[in-house]
Amino acid sequence: MQNTPIGIIGGSGLYQIEGLSERQEHDLVTPFGQPSDRLVSGKLAGVPVVFLARHGQTHHLLPSEVPYRANIYAFKQLGVKHLLSFSAVGSLSEDIAPLDMVIPDQYIDMTRQRINTFFGQGTVAHVSLADPICAELTQLLGAAAESCLDQQGLRLHVGGTYLCIEGPQFSTRAESHWFRGLGANIIGMTNMPEARLAREAQMAYVSLGMVTDYDAWHPREQAVTADYAIKNLMKNSENAQKILMGVLARLQNQRPDSLAHTALQQGLVTPLSSMSVDTRKWVEVLLQ
Numbered sequence: 001m002q003n004t005p006i007g008i009i010g011g012s013g014l015y016q017i018e019g020l021s022e023r024q025e026h027d028l029v030t031p032f033g034q035p036s037d038r039l040v041s042g043k044l045a046g047v048p049v050v051f052l053a054r055h056g057q058t059h060h061l062l063p064s065e066v067p068y069r070a071n072i073y074a075f076k077q078l079g080v081k082h083l084l085s086f087s088a089v090g091s092l093s094e095d096i097a098p099l100d101m102v103i104p105d106q107y108i109d110m111t112r113q114r115i116n117t118f119f120g121q122g123t124v125a126h127v128s129l130a131d132p133i134c135a136e137l138t139q140l141l142g143a144a145a146e147s148c149l150d151q152q153g154l155r156l157h158v159g160g161t162y163l164c165i166e167g168p169q170f171s172t173r174a175e176s177h178w179f180r181g182l183g184a185n186i187i188g189m190t191n192m193p194e195a196r197l198a199r200e201a202q203m204a205y206v207s208l209g210m211v212t213d214y215d216a217w218h219p220r221e222q223a224v225t226a227d228y229a230i231k232n233l234m235k236n237s238e239n240a241q242k243i244l245m246g247v248l249a250r251l252q253n254q255r256p257d258s259l260a261h262t263a264l265q266q267g268l269v270t271p272l273s274s275m276s277v278d279t280r281k282w283v284e285v286l287l288q
């Protein structure tokens with residue numbers, strides 16, 4: 001596993017990565033359709049990487065329109081076993097301020113109209129999702145983010161619950177208060193089903209939430225608008241690039257083991273021998 005490429009999913013504001021050498025574009029088709037855009041591979045800080053803009057490079061896909069299954073499958077086709085995901089998020093906690101960053105360790109899934117599994121139609125798997133985020137990747141990403149943010153007086157919060165809404169509208173004030181009551185710390189529209197599918201594909205997953213706003217619950221701060229979030233996103237995207245370089249430097253000589261890497265082996269219920277030839281092909285890719 002030593003030299004497997006590191007997958008990078010860029011969210012709002014992170015549509016490409018700078019400084020890639022040996023750059024190659026991949027126009028992939030998967031059994032689950034086409035990914036959000038071309039995947040771009042190359043080397044960054046000496047580490048093989050594969051990058052994909054989640055909403056497309058021109059940000060033309062709504063959170064509900066992102067082809068999450070095709071995206072995860074395409075990374076898997078290119079040999080990715082570790083996935084770093086970047087996202088803009090709103091804060092549901094007083095002590096998490098705009099421009100802070102958060103590495104969540106839990107999710108509450110409030111999405112309503114997304115296909116959230118590769119399985120079904122004759123093939124059954126139940127993977128464990130108790131700990132959806134890779135603890136080892138969290139440590140490496142945390143160290144990189146802390147050293148970048150410290151210098152600017154910004155804060156990194158390690159751990160916390162990301163609540164995923166369907167969108168595309170932001171929450172009502174009543175929902176925002178309700179989500180706080182549920183114990184959620186940050187809110188976004190994209191990490192689900194991305195994290196679920198990464199687990200089914202046996203990939204270690206970690207997410208960096210870049211805080212842009214206080215959503216709609218705060219008594220003194222303005223309710224979020226896309227304009228407001230995007231202004232803060234722009235301030236964040238330079239830090240995202242620096243943090244990415246920092247985490248890749250820490251991955252140069254290692255690829256951490258993760259409980260994700262055996263998740264499907266443990267969760268697959270239907271025997272491979274009873275699957276059709278076509279189904280077995282894509283299940284075997286997920287099992288690699």
Ligand SMILES: CSC[C@H]1O[C@H](OP(=O)(O)O)[C@H](O)[C@@H]1O
Binds near residue numbers: 191
């Ligand atoms: C432009 S703010 C709302 C938008 O940003 C987040 O996307 P991503 O996680 O891809 O950075 C949020 O989930 C919404 O899709």
Ligand SMILES: Nc1ncnc2[nH]cnc12
Binds near residue numbers: 088091213215229
């Ligand atoms: N308040 C918010 N709600 C959902 N997604 C977001 N992305 C950035 N801010 C957000």
